[in-house]
Amino acid sequence: MQENTDKKVIVRFPPSPTGNLHIGTARTLLFNFLFSRKHSGKIVMRSEDTDKERSKPEFEENILDGLKWLGLSFDEFSRQSERAEIHKSYLKKMVESGTAYVSKEPSKNNPDVEVEVIRLKNPGKVVTFNDVVRGDITFDTTELSDFVIAKNFDEPLYHLAVVVDDFEMGVTHVIRGEDHISNTPRQILIQEAIGAPRPVYAHIPLILGADRSKLSKRHGATSLVEYRNQGYLPEALINYLALLGWNPGTDKELFTMDELMTEFSLEKVQTGGAIFDQVKLDWINKEHMKNLPKETVIKEIMARLNKSPILAQNSKTSDPDFINKISNIITQHISKWGDIDTMVEAGDLSFFFNSPSYSKELLSWKGAPLEESEAHLQWVADALEKAGEDKYSNPEEIKSLIFDYATEKGKGNVLWPLRVALSGREKSPDPFSLIYVLGKEEAIERTKAAVWKIKNA
RNA sequence: GGCCUUAUCGUCUAACGGUUAGGACGAAGCCUUCUCAAGGCUUAAAUCCGGGUUCGAUUCCCGGUAAGGUCACCA
Numbered sequence: 001m002q003e004n005t006d007k008k009v010i011v012r013f014p015p016s017p018t019g020n021l022h023i024g025t026a027r028t029l030l031f032n033f034l035f036s037r038k039h040s041g042k043i044v045m046r047s048e049d050t051d052k053e054r055s056k057p058e059f060e061e062n063i064l065d066g067l068k069w070l071g072l073s074f075d076e077f078s079r080q081s082e083r084a085e086i087h088k089s090y091l092k093k094m095v096e097s098g099t100a101y102v103s104k105e106p107s108k109n110n111p112d113v114e115v116e117v118i119r120l121k122n123p124g125k126v127v128t129f130n131d132v133v134r135g136d137i138t139f140d141t142t143e144l145s146d147f148v149i150a151k152n153f154d155e156p157l158y159h160l161a162v163v164v165d166d167f168e169m170g171v172t173h174v175i176r177g178e179d180h181i182s183n184t185p186r187q188i189l190i191q192e193a194i195g196a197p198r199p200v201y202a203h204i205p206l207i208l209g210a211d212r213s214k215l216s217k218r219h220g221a222t223s224l225v226e227y228r229n230q231g232y233l234p235e236a237l238i239n240y241l242a243l244l245g246w247n248p249g250t251d252k253e254l255f256t257m258d259e260l261m262t263e264f265s266l267e268k269v270q271t272g273g274a275i276f277d278q279v280k281l282d283w284i285n286k287e288h289m290k291n292l293p294k295e296t297v298i299k300e301i302m303a304r305l306n307k308s309p310i311l312a313q314n315s316k317t318s319d320p321d322f323i324n325k326i327s328n329i330i331t332q333h334i335s336k337w338g339d340i341d342t343m344v345e346a347g348d349l350s351f352f353f354n355s356p357s358y359s360k361e362l363l364s365w366k367g368a369p370l371e372e373s374e375a376h377l378q379w380v381a382d383a384l385e386k387a388g389e390d391k392y393s394n395p396e397e398i399k400s401l402i403f404d405y406a407t408e409k410g411k412g413n414v415l416w417p418l419r420v421a422l423s424g425r426e427k428s429p430d431p432f433s434l435i436y437v438l439g440k441e442e443a444i445e446r447t448k449a450a451v452w453k454i455k456n457a
Numbered sequence: 458g459g460c461c462u463u464a465u466c467g468u469c470u471a472a473c474g475g476u477u478a479g480g481a482c483g484a485a486g487c488c489u490u491c492u493c494a495a496g497g498c499u500u501a502a503a504u505c506c507g508g509g510u511u512c513g514a515u516u517c518c519c520g521g522u523a524a525g526g527u528c529a530c531c532a
Contacts, residue, residue, distance in 0.1 A: 178525085249471075271463060272462090273524090279468080283481085412492090427494085
């Protein structure tokens with residue numbers, strides 16, 4: 001169970017550019033990142049694009065973008081496809097030394113065609129390797145038989161390319177998903193064939209969907225970009241992903257990247273798979289949002305509001321002072337930026353930007369006669385008229401203007417119709433906050449409009 | 458099916474072989490409150506089953522069971 005700290009730690013980021021950055025891949029890379037940074041090691045990023053059919057430059061770009069967004073930096077970059085000459089030289093050496101051989105056989109894809117593939121000469125032995133998170137794991141490799149390691153000298157397959165590259169790059173720790181456990185004995189066989197040392201292995205548990213199977217598209221969002229588009233914070237995603245399969249051994253759950261880098265250790269990595277729980281992610285995201293500087297919050301809210309076809313025309317959405325006034329109200333109601341879209345679509349923010357429309361019956365508190373509401377609203381309108389501009393500098397001041405009256409007449413009797421007059425909705429922020437946000441003029445106008453509505457409509 | 462791995466509240470998890478089995482999310486209830494949210498408090502909720510070893514097993518061993526992974530000329 002050594003972590004091998006006597007020589008420089010080198011880990012790798014080996015994503016395959018055959019799809020957008022998967023949330024599970026991101027978590028594996030995060031563990032590599034944390035382990036490496038903790039031990040002042042090096043990270044080699046290697047785009048594993050040996051599958052010419054499925055690898056696409058746009059996927060590689062997506063992966064790189066995602067890593068950058070998450071803050072998972074690396075020290076070297078390479079593409080496996082550009083190392084074909086190196087793989088070829090190893091294949092040649094193996095064939096020459098007899099640890100591999102060229103085999104003529106019918107093509108798997110097209111049985112009518114005969115092709116040459118390169119197979120490993122399997123010595124057929126029992127292999128035991130130590131896994132940092134699971135202990136010793138033993139396989140009988142005879143059942144693997146002489147498996148194919150390359151289509152030909154110019155087209156190496158995954159296992160060969162990985163082993164050669166890890167060796168050439170001096171990788172000391174292979175930290176990867178549990179789904180690679182059964183690949184490990186093959187790779188050890190190749191290592192032994194080329195005389196490469198065995199790295200330290202750590203197989204981390206898989207991220208599962210709600211049905212406990214490997215997280216896949218049918219479980220919902222699996223690409224990092226989807227979470228990014230939903231408005232999750234990268235630091236929150238990092239925090240949540242770190243906790244999926246790892247824990248610090250304390251009750252602490254909220255972490256910054258710096259804290260994770262110092263506290264992470266492979267010994268605390270879990271053995272069992274963990275279900276991805278978006279509800280908990282939401283909570284962590286909300287917690288991280290609380291730490292955001294005000295300017296960032298304003299900027300994010302403005303961006304979301306301006307993207308909405310419903311509000312984009314409204315000049316208030318680009319007014320930083322106005323957005324500042326409503327930012328606290330909004331952040332209380334959301335756990336990620338994308339929730340703003342939902343609120344806009346549900347009309348939960350419309351009253352900030354446009355005069356409300358509502359039926360006058362809503363102005364009645366618990367069935368009280370509308371005439372009562374009218375009287376209270378008239379009183380408030382007068383009080384608001386009389387108050388100086390300085391009273392509108394914060395909700396508390398406004399509250400002090402109205403609260404005694406409301407207490408005397410019954411808070412619901414006064415505050416409910418007032419709030420409806422201002423928002424037009426059954427549910428909304430409190431009337432004092434609304435008046436503060438709307439400003440003196442608009443607040444009075446809406447209150448009077450409600451009075452007029454009761455009288456005339 | 459073969460091989461490999463795993464198993465504590467619904468979920469993420471803690472617990473030198475000795476704890477009233479702890480925390481967090483979520484849920485429920487209460488408080489606050491004109492409504493919603495936020496906030497505060499409280500409650501419910503778990504050691505897969507069966508054998509051993511031991512004075513004593515969540516913990517160690519064995520066997521079941523269940524779940525997952527993997528069995529490519531993909532990675």
